[in-house]
Amino acid sequence: MKFSNEYFWGVLLVALGLIIILKNYFHINIPVVRTFFACIFIYIGIMMLFGGFASKSNDMMLFDEGNIEITESSPEYSILFSMGTVDLTNLKTDTNAKEIKINVIFGSGEVKLSPKSPVILKVNSAFASSSFPDGSSLVFGDYTYRAGNSSGNNPVTVEVSAVFSRLKVSEIP
Secondary structure, three states: OOOOHHHHHHHHHHHHHHHHHHHHHOOOOOOHHHHHHHHHHHHHHHHHHOOOOOEEOOOEEEOOEEEEOOOOOOOEEEEEOOEEEEEOOOOOOOOOOOEEEEEEEOOEEEEEEOOOOOEEEEEEEEOOEEEOOOOOEEOOEEEEEEEOOOOOOOOEEEEEEEEOOEEEEEEOO
16 A cells, blocks of 8 residues: 555645634644654654555665666666665667666665676775675775676676675676
8 A cells, every 4th residue: 555645735724724723713732843843753664564655666775676688778876775785687788788887776676697797896885884705894995896708898887886885796607
């Protein structure tokens, strides 16, 4: 069940109207402004519980969980306040973009690579736990991971920015 915006605003306006009537006619002192802000906080909490703020498109995930598919139309993908996987195992080096950017901010992300695809993964990490298939890890700084025969022709460069997050890079045979 999704919590509807129309119901919330309707109930809020009716409640505020009743509070104003009680205050003016029956001299019951209920603070209107404090009640309004309290209702807004309750609304935001209910929306987060029922997934009302979740947003997912082909290239961005916000307050959600799932997979992001790589398309030729978008060179940048973002995982914000979410848990997601970016699957690069079916990446074709001759048809897709030569540079892809992935942002993982305040979330948890996994980048799946194929050992057959030539990929150069440049990871920039700040306050993030980044782990790689070769056993290395990174919290601050830059690291370059090479998958497949990246010294060969047509490697795809993937720039990953991980900020206040967890990043896991894995190779799927």
